[in-house]
Each structure stands twice: as structure tokens, then as C-alpha cells.
Amino acid sequence: MNGLLTISPSPHVHTDDSVRKIMYRVILALMPxxxxxxxxxxxxxxxxTLISVVACVGVEYLLQRFVLxxxxxxxxxxxxxxxxxxxxxxxxxxxxxxxxxxxxxxxxIAKVSFGGLGANIFNPALAGRVFMLISFPVHxxxxxxxRGAAPDAVTAATPLGMLKEGLISGKPLSQxxxxxxxxxxxxxxxxxxxxxxxxxxxxxxxxxxxxVRKIITWHIPVSILVTILIYAGxxxxxxxxxxxxxxxxxxxxxAILGAVFMATDMVTSPMNAKAQLIYGAGIGIITMTIxxxxxxxxxxxxxxxxxxxxxxxxxxxxxxKRFGGTPS
Amino acid sequence: xxxxxxxxxxxxxxxxxSADAQIRELPLPAVVSIPMGQHIGAPATPLVKKGDKVKTGxxxxxxxxxxxxxIHSSVSGTVTRVDQVPDASGYPRTxxxxxxxxxxWAEEIDRSPELVRxxxxxxxxxxxxIQAAGIVGMGGATFPTxxxxxxxxxxxxxxxxxxxxxxxxxxxxxxRLMVEKSREILVGTELLMKALGVEKACIxxxxxxxxxILKMKEATVGFSGITVxxxxxxxxxxxxxxxxxxxxxxxxxxxxxxxxxxxxxSNVGTAFAVYEAVQKNKPLxxxxxxxxxxxxxxxxxxxxxxxxxxxxxxxxxGGLPEGTGKVISGGPMMGKAVASLEVPVTKGTSGxxxxxxxxxxxxxxxxxxxxxxxxxxxxxxxxPFLLMTLTQKSLWERVEKEKxxxxxxxxxxxxxxxxxxxxxxxxxYGKARVGQIVRSRKN
Numbered sequence: 001m002n003g004l005l006t007i008s009p010s011p012h013v014h015t016d017d018s019v020r021k022i023m024y025r026v027i028l029a030l031m032p033x034x035x036x037x038x039x040x041x042x043x044x045x046x047x048x049t050l051i052s053v054v055a056c057v058g059v060e061y062l063l064q065r066f067v068l069x070x071x072x073x074x075x076x077x078x079x080x081x082x083x084x085x086x087x088x089x090x091x092x093x094x095x096x097x098x099x100x101x102x103x104x105x106x107x108x109i110a111k112v113s114f115g116g117l118g119a120n121i122f123n124p125a126l127a128g129r130v131f132m133l134i135s136f137p138v139h140x141x142x143x144x145x146x147r148g149a150a151p152d153a154v155t156a157a158t159p160l161g162m163l164k165e166g167l168i169s170g171k172p173l174s175q176x177x178x179x180x181x182x183x184x185x186x187x188x189x190x191x192x193x194x195x196x197x198x199x200x201x202x203x204x205x206x207x208x209x210x211x212v213r214k215i216i217t218w219h220i221p222v223s224i225l226v227t228i229l230i231y232a233g234x235x236x237x238x239x240x241x242x243x244x245x246x247x248x249x250x251x252x253x254x255a256i257l258g259a260v261f262m263a264t265d266m267v268t269s270p271m272n273a274k275a276q277l278i279y280g281a282g283i284g285i286i287t288m289t290i291x292x293x294x295x296x297x298x299x300x301x302x303x304x305x306x307x308x309x310x311x312x313x314x315x316x317x318x319x320x321k322r323f324g325g326t327p328s
Numbered sequence: 329x330x331x332x333x334x335x336x337x338x339x340x341x342x343x344x345x346s347a348d349a350q351i352r353e354l355p356l357p358a359v360v361s362i363p364m365g366q367h368i369g370a371p372a373t374p375l376v377k378k379g380d381k382v383k384t385g386x387x388x389x390x391x392x393x394x395x396x397x398x399i400h401s402s403v404s405g406t407v408t409r410v411d412q413v414p415d416a417s418g419y420p421r422t423x424x425x426x427x428x429x430x431x432x433w434a435e436e437i438d439r440s441p442e443l444v445r446x447x448x449x450x451x452x453x454x455x456x457x458i459q460a461a462g463i464v465g466m467g468g469a470t471f472p473t474x475x476x477x478x479x480x481x482x483x484x485x486x487x488x489x490x491x492x493x494x495x496x497x498x499x500x501x502x503x504r505l506m507v508e509k510s511r512e513i514l515v516g517t518e519l520l521m522k523a524l525g526v527e528k529a530c531i532x533x534x535x536x537x538x539x540x541i542l543k544m545k546e547a548t549v550g551f552s553g554i555t556v557x558x559x560x561x562x563x564x565x566x567x568x569x570x571x572x573x574x575x576x577x578x579x580x581x582x583x584x585x586x587x588x589x590x591x592x593x594s595n596v597g598t599a600f601a602v603y604e605a606v607q608k609n610k611p612l613x614x615x616x617x618x619x620x621x622x623x624x625x626x627x628x629x630x631x632x633x634x635x636x637x638x639x640x641x642x643x644x645x646g647g648l649p650e651g652t653g654k655v656i657s658g659g660p661m662m663g664k665a666v667a668s669l670e671v672p673v674t675k676g677t678s679g680x681x682x683x684x685x686x687x688x689x690x691x692x693x694x695x696x697x698x699x700x701x702x703x704x705x706x707x708x709x710x711x712p713f714l715l716m717t718l719t720q721k722s723l724w725e726r727v728e729k730e731k732x733x734x735x736x737x738x739x740x741x742x743x744x745x746x747x748x749x750x751x752x753x754x755x756x757y758g759k760a761r762v763g764q765i766v767r768s769r770k771n
């Protein structure tokens with residue numbers, strides 16, 4: 001001892017968990033689904049993901065270093081995670097320059113301009129995705145064929161896209177159904193879709209890891225998925241000849257990816273269980289409303305962003321139960 | 329399933345290195361420094377002056393005011409000065425410094441080890457003896473025990489809860505006391521029950537102390553109305569409100585006393601001190617202290633005279649390890665880091681924890697990522713992230729409305745924050761400011 005003792009207020013011990021560990025664990029949880037997308041889409045999946053991650057990390061670094069003139073915070077892993085999630089939400093065939101524009105929007109507009117990590121209102125990856133979807137609708141809805149598709153096919157459609165197109169062109173549901181993948185295909189992930197959204201099974205594996213690691217709680221994913229099941233179930237029970245079954249809605253499209261990985265983003269989701277249940281239900285309702293009645297085949301990105309905007313309100317109105325008191 | 333409290337809580341690594349170390353008696357130090365304020369409330373008034381000869385157990389400080397406690401000499405010898413002395417708070421306090429000469433005890437104290445169970449005293453006489461012995465809560469809060477035993481008018485306790493939880497990591501003093509002095513603790517419990525006029529007592533012990541649970545359960549045979557409740561390990565279960573919730577399922581309302589839900593809580597150390605005071609006429613002049621740390625040679629549980637310096641305690645356990653960066657009086661979650669090893673052991677010192685240098689600092693603080701782990705960890709159902717932000721912005725009305733005064737300063741929020749934010753530092757400040765505002769409103 002050099003004669004000097006450290007003085008600080010209690011507590012004197014700290015969890016060995018950190019922001020960085022949380023970010024890297026979420027990245028780890030995404031790996032099974034990522035490897036599957038490499039298997040299905042081949043090198044394109046690697047290409048899109050690499051560009052997206054490098055662009056997100058690069059944009060954040062350059063802005064912090066040269067515009068904000070602060071110490072860059074790449075080590076927290078949050079920009080890399082945004083890059084990975086952004087890649088998960090786009091077709092594997094997306095041109096490099098659109099990915100970079102999307103990454104720029106996600107990091108520069110949706111994250112850094114709000115004040116950086118922890119201060120953003122909207123999920124950066126989803127903001128970037130919706131920016132690309134609105135700006136480059138053709139590129140963002142051309143889905144590459146994956147392994148197992150017909151050998152002469154160049155592009156595939158997502159199951160939700162096929163459904164929406166079919167219904168708009170006036171085909172009866174029974175006829176469309178014949179061309180849709182069955183439940184097993186949807187669950188395992190052998191249909192067209194965004195890079196990371198296709199395998200419900202492997203996304204759920206990642207989700208279970210996050211639950212076990214206590215990075216997420218069950219409230220948001222379960223609330224979203226149950227709401228989707230109920231909403232789709234009601235319409236299906238009323239007229240099964242017009243609406244697809246609830247399981248289809250659960251497994252097709254981005255419901256699982258959205259519910260497990262996008263809506264659970266800590267920064268942009270509510271902070272207590274009751275508010276999280278309401279937030280999840282809101283996402284489920286908006287998603288299904290867009291899918292069944294909107295112009296877009298898929299609506300979960302919009303639904304999450306809309307509920308992101310409601311989050312501060314939920315946080316200030318819904319309080320946790322206080323010890324010895326009644327919930328206000 | 330084991331009982332526990334519902335809201336929040338954390339589970340830091342337990343590190344109870346000294347759980348099996350038998351209580352040893354620390355040899356008498358050459359000098360003791362006994363602060364007059366070792367309890368919550370007004371400090372005692374010194375009754376001795378420089379040059380006075382004192383005996384072990386002699387009253388040297390008289391309680392001043394309603395919330396206060398007597399102070400006794402822990403040694404025999406000569407008073408060398410009555411002066412400002414350091415204590416764990418870092419502020420100088422009035423204290424009596426005594427040079428130790430022999431070990432001559434006051435005549436009325438029975439020092440034999442025989443267990444004395446029979447007691448013919450009435451309830452109020454027990455309370456008087458407890459008050460005379462200067463007993464305060466020995467779990468760390470140091471609230472004068474005799475006040476707790478006389479509930480405000482119109483209130484009646486139905487259950488005495490004895491706190492054997494010892495939820496602070498590292499500490500094992502209560503554990504050892506339960507293992508080695510189980511019958512004495514139960515007699516003390518019986519006396520407290522009589523003083524309170526209750527028929528039932530429950531001893532809450534966390535499941536990580538199997539030996540203490542076994543010994544206490546064995547000893548309860550022959551004591552009617554006393555049961556042992558094994559609790560799930562969760563910090564801060566030793567908090568009064570959390571323990572009552574765990575044992576009875578009742579929640580003490582904000583600002584109310586435990587007796588509002590019919591409970592009075594006392595620590596096992598306190599129960600033991602009550603036994604010694606009532607049955608052996610021995611005032612509170614020594615206590616069991618855990619001295620421990622990763623690099624300490626011999627993590628120990630020592631019976632230490634009040635006023636002995638931390639240095640003496642550490643030296644007896646193998647000396648201050650090379651590279652020690654922090655010395656904590658108490659446990660790692662709520663203990664106080666001391667600036668000097670001259671700081672004395674007082675009635676509330678449950679342990680001395682030595683932290684290696686590399687674990688003594690804090691991690692750099694990152695922005696809040698709104699993970700809400702602080703809120704999930706808060707045993708009072710508060711939102712620490714919000715209290716911190718509101719405090720930083722000096723929005724005192726909102727800080728008050730968000731129940732900052734309910735905070736028990738257990739540290740679960742700061743402990744669990746992955747961004748290493750000093751939540752409790754800010755909340756303490758907010759609590760102090762709101763406390764001032766509330767008091768000035770009443771005046």
C-alpha cells in the first residue's frame with residue numbers, strides 16, 4: 001500500500017455485465033440466423049452484412065471523430081449491432097450503395113443526431129430500413145432466390161408479398177395458397193425474404209439465448225406474437241376463405257425477427273413490464289392492420305417505429321408498483 | 329419453495345470466505361478510541377475526563393435526548409483524552425481515548441460462560457436493562473433498541489422477527505454467532521418477546537447458511553413460539569422492510585414503522601447482546617466482526633472490543649495485504665470506505681473488507697441504454713435512472729413525487745447498471761435535498 005486508500009460511496013462491487021457484453025451477446029444470438037442466411041443466399045449474405053456493419057461503424061466513427069469531435073465509442077458494439085440488424089432487414093441482393101445510404105440514415109439521422117447511444121427515440125436499424133424501403137422500393141422488394149428454389153427463377157417473392165399481390169389482383173385465396181410455402185418451410189426458413197428474417201426456428205434459438213442471458217424479458221416478444229395470433233385468428237375464424245391462418249402470419253415475414261430482436265431494443269422500448277405488454281400489443285395490432293388492410297404486404301417495421309414514438313409516453317404514464325404503495 | 333421478497337433484488341457473488349472460521353477473541357489493544365456517537369440519533373455526553381480511571385463495562389457516555397444510547401468503556405485503564413476522533417464517516421466525532429491497563433471488569437458483570445435462561449423481570453424492566461446497556465441495532469443501522477421495543481401509542485406488535493439474513497456478501501459474523509451461540513440468541517429472543525409482549529418470533533436465515541440453520545433449528549426445541557424461516561438468497565433481504573415482506577408477505581407503507589404491520593425486527597447480534605445485557609449484566613462493549621478480503625491471509629471472525637482500531641483487527645488476521653486499495657467498514661454493498669485505519673470498531677461494525685487495488689476503482693461511466701435493470705433491481709419499486717436524471721436537473725418536486733425518500737440506499741441499482749452509472753450517488757444527493765425541503769415545509 002502506498003499509504004493512500006480509495007474513498008467512494010457504496011456500493012463497492014459491481015456486476016461484471018457491461019453495455020459491451022450486452023451488445024456482443026445480442027450479436028452472438030443473431031449468428032445462427034446469419035449462418036442460415038449464408039447457407040440460403042450464399043456469398044451475397046456475407047457481402048450485404050459486411051458492407052452494412054462496416055458502413056454503420058464507419059459512419060459513427062467519422063461523425064464522432066470529425067463532426068462532433070468526441071472520443072469515438074466503437075468499443076460499445078452498438079454500431080456494429082445496428083449494422084448487423086440492418087443487414088438482417090434487407091434483401092440479400094441489395095446494391096452496395098443503397099446499403100451505405102441506409103447505414104448513413106440509421107446512424108447519422110436516427111442515432112447520432114438524437115444524441116447517440118441511449119438517446120435515440122427510434123430503432124436505428126429499422127429507421128434505416130424504412131428509409132430504404134420508401135426511397136428504393138424496387139430494390140428493397142426484389143428478393144433473390146435462395147437454395148431450393150426453381151432452377152430458372154431469378155427473383156422470388158416473400159410469402160406475404162405473394163399473398164398481397166394475389167389478393168390485389170383479385171385471385172381467390174384458395175388459388176394463392178397453392179403457391180405459398182407450407183408451415184414447415186416457413187418455420188425452418190426455406191422461402192424468400194429479408195436476409196435474416198427467414199428462419200423462425202433459428203431466430204427463436206437466438207431469442208431463447210437472450211432470455212436465458214436476461215438481456216430481454218418475455219414481455220415484449222410474447223405480447224407481440226400473441227397479439228398477432230389473436231388478431232389473425234379472429235379474421236381467419238370469421239372467414240377462412242379470405243384470410244390466411246394465424247400461424248402463417250406468425251411465421252411468414254418479419255414477425256419473429258421483429259418481436260425478438262427489433263422491438264426488444266432496450267433504448268427504444270418501454271422500461272417496465274406493464275408498459276412493455278402494451279407496447280407489444282400495439283406493435284401486434286399495427287402490424288396486422290397493415291398486413292390485412294394496408295398497401296404494404298408487411299408492416300412490422302412501421303409498427304415498431306410507431307410504438308417507439310409512444311414509448312416515452314408509456315414510460316411516463318405507467319409506473320412500476322412501488323413497495324408498500326399502490327401502482328399509480 | 330423458499331420465501332423471499334417480491335420486488336427487485338440482486339445476487340452478487342457471496343464470497344463468504346470466513347463462513348467456517350470460528351469466532352476468536354482479539355487480544356486487548358494498547359489503546360481504544362470510543363466515539364460518543366455510534367448510533368442513529370444524538371451522540372452521548374462524555375462522563376469522564378482526562379486522567380480518570382475506568383473499568384471494563386463502566387458507563388462513560390450518557391444518552392442525550394430521546395433517540396440516543398449510552399456508551400460504556402470496553403476496556404479498563406486511564407482516559408488519555410476526550411477529543412475529536414475519526415470514525416468510519418470520515419468526520420471527526422467526540423470520543424473518549426483510553427489507554428488499556430489490565431482488564432478489570434465492573435463487579436456486577438457475570439463473565440461465566442454458563443447459559444442463564446430463567447428471567448423474573450417484567451417486560452418494562454427488560455427494556456430498562458437494554459437501555460442501560462446501550463444496545464443498538466447491530467445489523468448496521470444502529471437504531472437504539474429500547475425505542476423499538478416501546479411502540480408508539482395505539483400500536484401493537486404481534487410478531488418479532490430476528491434478522492439472521494446477513495445478505496451482504498463477504499460478511500459472516502452473524503452466521504458464526506448463530507452457529508456458536510444459538511441458545512444465547514434464543515434466550516435473547518425470548519427476552520425481546522417478553523419486552524414486546526408478543527407470543528411469536530421468527531428467525532429469518534438465508535439458505536446459504538446451512539450450519540446456522542441447522543444449529544438454530546435444533547436449539548428452538550424447548551423454546552415455544554420461536555420458528556426458523558429459511559429464505560431464498562437475495563440481496564437486500566436483510567433490509568427491514570424486505571425481511572418483513574419475505575417472512576409475512578406484509579408491506580410496510582412508505583414512511584411508516586414496521587410496527588404498523590405488526591412487526592418488530594432485531595438482528596441476531598442484537599438478540600445476543602440483549603441476552604448478555606439482561607442475563608449477565610454486560611453492557612454492549614464488544615461485538616463479532618468479520619475481517620475478510622481476497623488477499624487477506626486469514627479471513628476471520630473476531631470478537632472485538634468497541635474502540636479497537638481497524639488496523640489491530642487487520643493485523644491479527646494476517647496484516648494488510650500488499651496492494652490493498654480500499655478498506656471498507658461493513659459489507660461491499662452498504663459499507664463505508666474509510667480514509668484511515670485508525671478508525672475504530674463501533675457497535676455497528678459488522679465487518680472489515682479489504683479490496684485489492686484493481687477492484688477499488690469504478691468503471692468508466694457510459695450513457696444510459698435504458699435497459700431498466702436498475703428499476704428491476706430496486707427492492708422499493710423505484711426508477712433509479714429517472715431519479716438520477718431528475719436530480720441532475722434539480723427538479724426537486726418531481727424527485728419527491730417519484731418517491732426518492734423511499735430509497736433504502738441498498739445499492740442494487742448502481743451494482744446492476746451495465747453502463748456503470750453512479751445511480752445511488754445521485755439518488756443520495758436527491759434524497760438529502762428533498763429531505764431538507766420536506767423538513768422545512770413542516771417547520
